Amino acid sequence: VLVGVAERRIVTREAEYEGEALELCGKLGLRQAILPLERRGFERVLLLRNDPFAWQARVALAALEHPRAVRWLLDELGAFTRERRSLAVAAAQRAGLRVARPLLEAMRGDPARADPDAVERALAALNEAQALAEDHDET
Numbered sequence: 001v002l003v004g005v006a007e008r009r010i011v012t013r014e015a016e017y018e019g020e021a022l023e024l025c026g027k028l029g030l031r032q033a034i035l036p037l038e039r040r041g042f043e044r045v046l047l048l049r050n051d052p053f054a055w056q057a058r059v060a061l062a063a064l065e066h067p068r069a070v071r072w073l074l075d076e077l078g079a080f081t082r083e084r085r086s087l088a089v090a091a092a093q094r095a096g097l098r099v100a101r102p103l104l105e106a107m108r109g110d111p112a113r114a115d116p117d118a119v120e121r122a123l124a125a126l127n128e129a130q131a132l133a134e135d136h137d138e139t
Helices: 002-006 015-027 031-042 054-063 067-077 082-095 098-107 116-138
Strands: none
Touching: 002 015, 002 031, 015 031, 015 054, 031 054, 031 067, 054 067, 054 082, 067 082, 067 098, 082 098, 082 116, 098 116
16 A cells, blocks of 8 residues: 555545655565655655655655665755755654764754754664664674
């Protein structure tokens, strides 16, 4: 069903559910969703706007460790505006992107760089995910 939403074969009643479905593809590791997520996240049609869920598609791809999406997210953490950097902090948290940790730690305590609460939430989520992974490795 989730891949069907990513492929646009299945339409949700509420727009917000579509974005959540795309992100779930990444969180659940649905590799068969990579191609439709790439289309939604990165393809542009001449003179037409991007997919309204391009951000969610890119977050899902970053969760799947897709190189282009990871690069996009890391670039956004260094974006020119605070707003874009703060959105990238949220994206890193949602994608569970561990390679973003050094950039997030560099933003810690600097409200000019990004929303400090968002940075702390992202770091806490990454720490929690790492602890769960380490616990899983021990069993």
